[in-house]
Amino acid sequence: xxxxxxxxxxxxxxxxxxxxxxxxxxxxxxxxxxxxxxxxxxxxxxxxxxxxxxxxxxxxxxxxxxxxxxxxxxxxxxxxxxxxxxxxxxxxxxxxxxxxxxxxxxxxxxxxxxxxxxxxxxxxxxxxxxxxxxxxxxxxxxxxxxxxxxxxxxxxxxxxxxxxxxxxxxxxxxxxxxxxxxxxxxxxxxxxxxxxxxxxxxxxxxxxxxxxxxxxxxxxxxxxxxxxxxxxxxxxxxxxxxxxxxxxxxxxxxxxxxxxxxxxxxxxxxxxxxxxxxxxxxxxxxxxxxxxxxxxxxxxx
Amino acid sequence: xxxxxxxxxxxxxxxxxxxxxxxxxxxxxxxxxxxxxxxxxxxxxxxxxxxxxxxxxxxxxxxxxxxxxxxxxxxxxxxxxxxxxxxxxxxxxxxxxxxxxxxxxxxxxxxxxxxxxxxxxxxxxxxxxxxxxxxxxxxxxxxxxxxxxxxxxxxxxxxxxxxxxxxxxxxxxxxxxxxxxxxxxxxxxxxxxxxxxxxxxxxxxxxxxxxxxxxxxxxxxxxxxxxxxxxxxxxxxxxxxxxxxxxxxxxxxxxxxxxxxxxxxxxxxxxxxxxxxxxxxxxxxxxxxxxxxxxxxxxxxxxxxxxxxxxxxxxxxx
Numbered sequence: 032x033x034x035x036x037x038x039x040x041x042x043x044x045x046x047x048x049x050x051x052x053x054x055x056x057x058x059x060x061x062x063x064x065x066x067x068x069x070x071x072x073x074x075x076x077x078x079x080x081x082x083x084x085x086x087x088x089x090x091x092x093x094x095x096x097x098x099x100x101x102x103x104x105x106x107x108x109x110x111x112x113x114x115x116x117x118x119x120x121x122x123x124x125x126x127x128x129x130x131x132x133x134x135x136x137x138x139x140x141x142x143x144x145x146x147x148x149x150x151x152x153x154x155x156x157x158x159x160x161x162x163x164x165x166x167x168x169x170x171x172x173x174x175x176x177x178x179x180x181x182x183x184x185x186x187x188x189x190x191x192x193x194x195x196x197x198x199x200x201x202x203x204x205x206x207x208x209x210x211x212x213x214x215x216x217x218x219x220x221x222x223x224x225x226x227x228x229x230x231x232x233x234x235x236x237x238x239x240x241x242x243x244x245x246x247x248x249x250x251x252x253x254x255x256x257x258x259x260x261x262x263x264x265x266x267x268x269x270x271x272x273x274x275x276x277x278x279x280x281x282x283x284x285x286x287x288x289x290x291x292x293x294x295x296x297x298x299x300x301x302x303x304x305x306x307x308x309x310x311x312x313x314x315x316x317x318x319x320x321x322x323x324x325x326x327x328x329x330x331x332x
Numbered sequence: 333x334x335x336x337x338x339x340x341x342x343x344x345x346x347x348x349x350x351x352x353x354x355x356x357x358x359x360x361x362x363x364x365x366x367x368x369x370x371x372x373x374x375x376x377x378x379x380x381x382x383x384x385x386x387x388x389x390x391x392x393x394x395x396x397x398x399x400x401x402x403x404x405x406x407x408x409x410x411x412x413x414x415x416x417x418x419x420x421x422x423x424x425x426x427x428x429x430x431x432x433x434x435x436x437x438x439x440x441x442x443x444x445x446x447x448x449x450x451x452x453x454x455x456x457x458x459x460x461x462x463x464x465x466x467x468x469x470x471x472x473x474x475x476x477x478x479x480x481x482x483x484x485x486x487x488x489x490x491x492x493x494x495x496x497x498x499x500x501x502x503x504x505x506x507x508x509x510x511x512x513x514x515x516x517x518x519x520x521x522x523x524x525x526x527x528x529x530x531x532x533x534x535x536x537x538x539x540x541x542x543x544x545x546x547x548x549x550x551x552x553x554x555x556x557x558x559x560x561x562x563x564x565x566x567x568x569x570x571x572x573x574x575x576x577x578x579x580x581x582x583x584x585x586x587x588x589x590x591x592x593x594x595x596x597x598x599x600x601x602x603x604x605x606x607x608x609x610x611x612x613x614x615x616x617x618x619x620x621x622x623x624x625x626x627x628x629x630x631x632x633x634x635x636x637x638x639x640x641x642x643x644x645x646x647x648x649x650x
Contacts, residue, residue, distance in 0.1 A: 110542045113519045117544060120511035148505055148550035151570040152512070157541040 034098035036065050040126040041093045043119040043141075049285055049315045050112065053083040054257040061108040062161050063137075065130070066101045074108060075164045080322035081250040082167050087315045093125060102130060105161030106137065114139060114154040121152065131158070167320040172275040176205055176242055178212055179234035180227065182258045182267035182283050188225045189255040192216045195223035196248035200324055203244055205273070207237035216248065233268070244277035244323040254281045254319035277323030284314040333477060334403040335366050335410050336437040342628070343394035344434060346638055348423045350603035351387045354640070356416050357599040358385050364474075365411045365486050366402050367391075374490050379413075383592050384643040386490050393637040399435075404477075410438065411478040411486050414457065422459050422470045429468060431461040441471065496611030496620050497584075500527050501552035503608040506597060512546055513594045519544060522647055523593065525619060526585045527612050528577040529553065529562035534570070537590070545570065554609060584612035586619050586646045596621055596642050603640060619644040 040046050053061075053074055061074040069088040076082070089095040118126050124143040132138040132155055139154040192201055196216035204213040210232065215224040258267045272280040339347075351373065355362050359379035365372040371394055375385040391400050404410050426434050439458045442451040455476055461468040478486065502509060516523060516537050526534035531553045536545040547570035553559040563580045565573050577583035600608050600623070607624035621642040627635035 107541055110519075110539075113515070114542060114544055116518070117512055117515040117546075120515050121508070145508075148548055150505075150508060150546060150548050152544075152546040153570055154542065154544040159541075 036098065036102055036128075036130050037094065037096040038065070038070070038092050038128040039094035040128065042123065043115060043121070043126045044123075046087075046126075047112070047115050047119050048259050049085055049087065049317065050115070052257050052259065052283065052285065052317045053085055053319075054253060059108050060105050060159055060161055061111070062103065062105050062164070064101065064103045065097055067097060073164070076250070076253075078247075078250075080247070081253060082164065082320040083254070084318045085315060086318070091313070091315065104130065104135070104137070105159035106156055107159065110156055114156060117154070118152060121150070167278060167322065168280065171278065174238035175272050175274055176237045176239070177234070177270060177272040178205070178227075178232055178236070179268065179270045180231050181233075182255070182269035184227065184231055185269055185271070186256045186258055188214055188227065189251055191225060192223055192248070193252070194220050199248055200245045201248050201251050203242075203246065203273075203279075205237045205242045207240055210235050210237075234270075238275070242273060242277075244273065244279070246279065246321055246323055250321045254279075254321055258283050258285070258317070279319075279321040279323065281319040281321070283317040285317060286314050333405070333410060333438065334401055336399075336401045336435070337391070337395040338399035339434045339436065340394060340396050343389060344423070346389070346603070347394070348420075348427065351640065352416065352420055352423070354599045354602045355385060355387065356420065357595060357602075358383055360416060361413055362416050362419075363411060363413045363486060365409065365483070365490065367407075367409045368402060372490055374486060376486075376489055381592075382589070382645045383596070384489070386639075386641050386643075388639045390637040406480040406483055409483050409487070411483045412455065413475040414472060418472050422472055425468070425470060426459065426461045429461065429463060429466050431463040431466060431468070433462045435460040435462075438477075439471075494613075496613050498527070498529060498558040499554045499609035499611040499620075499622065500531060500533055501554065501607045502533070502597075502610050503605060505533075505548055505551065506600060506608065509548070510594070510597045513590060513597060516544070517590050517594065521590060522587055523590050524585055524587050525593065525610075525612070526574060526578070526583050527610065528574075528583040529558050530565065530577065530582060531559060531562075532573065532577070533610070534574045534583075536574075545574075547573065552607075584614075584616055586612045586616050588619055588644050588646055592644045593619075596644065605640075606634065617646055619646065 050072065053072065059074060061072050064071045064073065067089070069086055069091070071084055071086045073082065073084040118139065118141050121141060122143050122145070124141050127140045129138040129140070135158055137156040137158060139156070141152045143150045192214060195218060197218035197220045199216065199218050201214055201216045204215065210229055212227040213224050214227070215222070217223070266286050268284045270282045272282070355373060355375060359375050361379045363374045363376070363379065365374060370391055371389050373387040375383070377384070402408055402410060437458050439456050440453045441456050443454045444451050455474050456471040457474055459470045459472065461470070512535070516535070519542060520537040520539045524534070524536040531549065531551045533548045533551055534545060536543070562582050565576050567573050567576050574583070578585065600621070603623060603625070605623040606626040609622040609624060611620045611622070613620060621644070623640040625635045625638055627633040
């Protein structure tokens with residue numbers, strides 16, 4: 032039998048929170064890749080114009096044993112979340128993930144010992160053969176433009192635009208000299224423009240005098256609004272990068288440390304690793320790639 | 333046919349705060365069976381979505397001594413159905429008005445019918461509430477008292493729940509179980525429940541692409557003699573232990589609806605039991621949850637003057 036990979040997670044709740052940020056729709060399959068530097072969970076929208084991924088460094092896990100160089104398999108995202116939610120409802124014991132099981136399934140186990148009783152919870156998730164998706168970022172065209180700001184501001188802006196976008200599109204507008212960034216939408220409901228506050232910008236670079244691209248509201252909503260609520264993790268830092276053709280890369284750095292602190296008061300459990308380091312080293316990286324809509328072809332004609 | 337009684341303070345409290353809210357979780361209506369010794373509130377498949385709930389009070393606990401009169405031509409038994417929300421409203425009104433005394437009696441009353449025809453006599457449970465400057469009468473409409481054959485059916489039905497060979501006490505693990513079972517609902521609608529003589533409870537669900545289970549070891553086994561019959565297990569994973577216990581004949585398994593089990597766990601704490609015993613019938617035809625209460629008048633003992641039990645149907649297609 033092939034040697035098993037064995038990963039241990041101290042804080043299942045933190046793992047659930049991070050994975051929820053990619054929010055693949057029900058029945059959607061995701062691709063899990065374990066490599067020497069960490070675990071990536073990737074997901075692609077049926078339209079192929081949206082991809083998302085979560086990267087969790089090996090150091091975020093309490094234990095990370097990977098005999099082979101790299102292991103990849105497909106999973107039904109909703110089943111993975113259903114199973115993890117059962118484990119997360121526990122008292123906060125360590126979750127052990129093993130792959131492959133006897134039938135190349137992903138095996139999850141948790142043992143919690145209380146005063147008189149011992150609770151063992153276990154799950155087997157069937158893996159699926161999935162063709163490797165084309166990574167949208169392979170076609171990245173320099174020069175890039177980017178800005179950096181708190182994720183919650185962007186989340187709020189996108190949520191506010193919902194009625195005006197009415198399921199249609201939103202436009203992102205960047206001006207180099209004034210450093211103005213506007214997100215706008217218009218539909219039969221009306222028109223709305225949100226100018227992002229400049230004093231919240233932690234970085235800005237625009238390759239041209241002015242950039243303007245249009246994106247599906249549905250995809251923008253997925254990319255920006257599924258980050259956890261402020262109570263759960265207050266400091267999500269978000270970087271938005273556009274390539275020369277408008278391909279948008281949204282990167283959320285989600286601090287596992289803050290999840291850790293919140294959980295201490297709750298259940299006294301540790302983050303993935305139980306480590307105490309702060310800063311980007313202790314963050315999970317959630318990334319979305321969104322293709323721009325082609326403005327040359329109007330939709331309703 | 334006569335039925336009349338005055339609630340005792342403890343009787344009213346256990347009814348209003350505990351058993352009535354419990355029954356309301358399972359259905360809108362309920363059947364009352366009144367007899368010389370005790371009073372039952374029973375919900376069968378007619379009142380619920382498949383579960384059977386039986387609550388029983390010894391009459392001298394539910395009512396003030398010497399106020400209880402029941403008389404009928406069929407072994408002094410009376411039975412009828414009523415609406416739980418209405419009873420709940422009657423009791424709340426009595427509590428809000430600081431009633432000192434609440435009397436319940438069976439009465440026929442003439443009710444006018446629309447269209448100006450002759451008034452019709454209909455059965456009611458009449459609640460008379462007395463207190464300082466208070467005299468309040470509330471009428472709770474009930475069905476026509478059951479004929480003898482229907483009473484016999486109900487008596488039989490409440491006793492269908494015979495004791496299982498052994499039970500596990502879930503009370504200490506209730507929060508943990510609730511949390512798990514709630515999450516299982518999104519995976520499947522039914523689950524396998526297994527009890528072992530060694531004191532382990534297993535829950536397993538299966539759906540396309542996923543199998544998930546949980547094992548709770550170290551639960552109390554009643555009667556204790558059963559635990560001694562248990563063959564020690566040699567295997568080391570929860571699934572292997574489950575299989576081994578089944579192979580040894582030391583386990584019972586039943587496939588039940590998750591929503592029934594979840595509802596049972598959620599409602600179980602309304603009556604603050606001392607023990608929540610879970611057993612599987614010998615023919616594995618039902619799951620029985622039995623509530624055990626502490627005797628308020630003694631430190632050590634359990635109280636069999638009040639009892640509550642749930643019977644969960646087992647799915648046949650398993």
